[in-house]
Amino acid sequence: MFGQLIKNTWLLEVVSIITSCVAFAAIIGVLFHFDQTPVFDWHSISLNTLVSVLSTVTKTLLLITVSACLSQWNFIWFSKYRRPLIDFDVFDSASRGPIGSLSLLWRIKWRSVASLGALITILSLAIDPFVQSVVGLEESQAHSLGNSTSIARALRYSKGSMVTYETQFVGGQDGKTYRSGQTTADFSLQSAILFGLSSSRSSISQQTAARCSGAHCKWEPYSSLSICSTCNNITNQWTMTTTNHDDNPIFPQWMYLDESTGTYSVGGEVTRFEFSNGLYIDNTTEDVSLVAYSTTKRSQTVTFQQNKLLLWSLTTIRRLGDGNSVNDSRVLSAMECGLMYCVKNYTSEVINGTLYESSESLSLKTSPGSFQPLDNPSAVDPMPGQLNSVLIFPRSDLSLGGEYNISQLAVNGIGAAMIDVFSDPLKSTFYNDSGATGYYLGIPGTNKMAVPNSMQPIYESPDLDATFTNLAMSMSNSIRANDDNQALVTGTNSITIYKISWPWLALPLANLVGGCILLAFTISFTYRQSIPIWKSSALATLKVGAAVGPVLDERYIDGMEKQAEKTSFTLPKKPDERNDATEGLREAENLEMQTPQESFYNLGRNEDEESTSNVIRSFRGHSTM
Structure with missing residues (x-):
């Protein structure tokens, strides 16, 4: 009974085309489900494997239907009109594969619906590669579990230590006497200062405390307590004075070589270039290539007197030439660079283990009540004009925007660390008490000498602004890594996901629709012209033959x-x-x-x-x- 249904009806072909459509719908459903999802491999079965199996089912069942229809069209073609007998062989070959289908298209052209079946048979060769091309891969970002993808930020920093002198008292500007002490910055920050002076920016950026569990990690923009830097060219802001000491041979005076006689003579005319903070350079000593003044007091700076967030400033005067024309201001340059507390907005990304980071300083002002004496906030500040202090009296946190804070201990420690690194601890009078806390000597024919050692990178820097940017970056890294609460920003990690290219399904879909149309026309023509359902029966062929x-x-x-x-x-x-x-x-x-x-x-x-x-x-x- 079932065999008769298969042979004498279109049941097999109808079931085949319906099942083929179901398999194709399953392909669409599977692809839609796994689109934009991570790549999986379940017991060595991948998405490509699953799609390939469904594609094979779709194509096989489709070709079963198309082959039967082409065979039936062999009889439909001869049912109404006289046709060349060779057409019988052409239709029979078309039902067997692509080569015969090409012959049918070449001979019959589009004079028969069977041409649609031949075209479907030929195009079915491309179904597998087209379906395989649907599944692509791309990189995407996904949030990681825990702190596997994280980067440090600072909301509050309070690292540092302090020693109080029990018997030493210092008077403040409020008229009171306070116990004094010595503060020290955290060792990691002290190391960051030296690292920032001696390393390249790319090396400094890699010191940021970041964790990335993959090849590519990204973070949304975030803000953190940081250190900012600014450098100003103050060459034209000095005061130049000239004094003749021929009649009064006392210092300062200088010696110069008289090339005509080969003897040294004492000159009494001294040209001095001096700033308002007391730093100057003159022509009494040609060997001095740089003088610098390091301070944490705003009032002792040239350009930062109104910056209430200044933590430290360095004023420098540098000789540009060999010093033979020191009385000419064109051979001198002066810069003043400062570091100040700030909040930066960061954009961070790790690619193949390398951190790439950009930052932008935010214009946040100090909050009300920021860094005020706790005993009497409305009283006169014992140490105005600077943030760090040797006086022992409690202050509130230095607060920026109400969210980012740094403690008094940290402020005092960082200020003390900057003075220690950039000031001559022996307070040498080598350079005529010029007001300098550091200098660089370039004595011809002898070794160079920098006092303190930090003056060497300052003098040798081709771009002082870039040097201070590196210094601020290194110190910021230390502050971010040592937040009081170990604040972290979680990011996203790169994963490989499926990217479904839907246009590649156009050909399989067109073939499937064409197969349905072909079957419908074949059944219709068969019944309208009262043709037996012989399809690909060899006995029917013998009967006709x-x-x-x-x-x-x-x-x-x-x-x-x-x-x-x-x-x-x-x-x-x-x-x-x-x-x-x-x-x-x-x-x-x-x-x-x-x-x-x-x-x-x-x-x-x-x-x-x-x-x-x-x-x-x-x-x-x-x-x-």
């Missing part, structure tokens, strides 16, 4: 094809009905299908004629039983 008789009585295929080209053929509407269109034509030129008995009667005689007669007699005997 019996009508050919001696027309194809050739030994080789090329001979049969030549005969088939010259022979027209049609199927009768009824088994014993003759087609008027064939009347008057020779049998080899115009054939029509005959009844089963007639087909066998008209078999051509060949060399084994007797054997053929026996077959006919046997058939007749079987029929009468």
